[in-house]
Amino acid sequence: MENFIEYCLPYKMTAADQLKRIVYTVAPMIVGTLLIMYVGLIGVLLCAGLCYLAYRLFLSFNFEYEYSLLENELTFTKIINKERRRELLKADISKTECYGPLENMPANQQKVRSFLSNQGEEPCYYWITRDAKGDPLCILFQPAPAVLEVFAARARGKLR
Numbered sequence: 604m605e606n607f608i609e610y611c612l613p614y615k616m617t618a619a620d621q622l623k624r625i626v627y628t629v630a631p632m633i634v635g636t637l638l639i640m641y642v643g644l645i646g647v648l649l650c651a652g653l654c655y656l657a658y659r660l661f662l663s664f665n666f667e668y669e670y671s672l673l674e675n676e677l678t679f680t681k682i683i684n685k686e687r688r689r690e691l692l693k694a695d696i697s698k699t700e701c702y703g704p705l706e707n708m709p710a711n712q713q714k715v716r717s718f719l720s721n722q723g724e725e726p727c728y729y730w731i732t733r734d735a736k737g738d739p740l741c742i743l744f745q746p747a748p749a750v751l752e753v754f755a756a757r758a759r760g761k762l763r
Contacts, residue, residue, distance in 0.1 A: 610747040611682070612720035613667040624664045631657035668718045672750055675757060679718050679744070692716060694732050694742060696757045702730040703763035705743065712741040719743050730754075 616624070635650030642649070662684045669680040669688075679692045701709075705727040712731070719727055725745035734740040746754070755762070 608670075608672040608747060608749045608753070610670045610750065611667050612670075612722065612725065612745055615721040616664060617721060620664055624661060627660040628657050668720060668744075670718070670744065670746060670750065672753060677750070679716075679742075691718070692742070694730075694734075694740070696732075696754060698733045699754070699758040699761050700731040700733070700739065701761045701763050702728060702754060702758060705729055707763050708741070712739075714738065715741045715743065717743040718745075720745060 631653035635646075635653045638646035638649045638653075640646070665685075666681050666683045667685075669682055671678040671680065675696045677694050677696060678690060679694075681689045681691055683689065708729040709731070714734070722745075727743060727745055728751075730742045730744065732740055732742065
């Protein structure tokens with residue numbers, strides 16, 4: 604049985620993210636202005652480079668998470684500004700130790716990766732699995748109902 608499911612969730616910026624976005628935009632402009640004043644022509648070039656960097660950082664706060672399920676492998680991808688893709692993590696459902704709603708998550712987790720959208724509309728789940736090195740890894744995500752059906756079939760008896 605072949606399964607392929609793709610699901611995207613836009614990320615809603617928190618207040619801390621909005622503050623970082625403002626600082627990352629304004630700070631290079633201030634530094635660039637000071638460089639122009641004190642260094643001259645080279646400062647103009649450095650200012651242009653800093654402004655470009657600030658522009659790319661500003662755009663990087665506009666992203667969404669994509670969950671792709673192919674057979675037993677769930678891939679988490681970050682789509683930045685609807686043009687650049689960066690694969691963040693691949694995990695195998697067959698290595699599942701347990702999964703369930705976020706409220707039932709065990710308290711002592713060393714390594715936690717969050718792929719939550721901060722939207723609050725989709726139910727949040729945790730998933731404890733093994734990474735490539737064999738260490739336990741807790742993944743927080745918001746799966747589509749079709750993904751939960753695959754979890755129910757492939758990780759039978761591990762729902763908490």
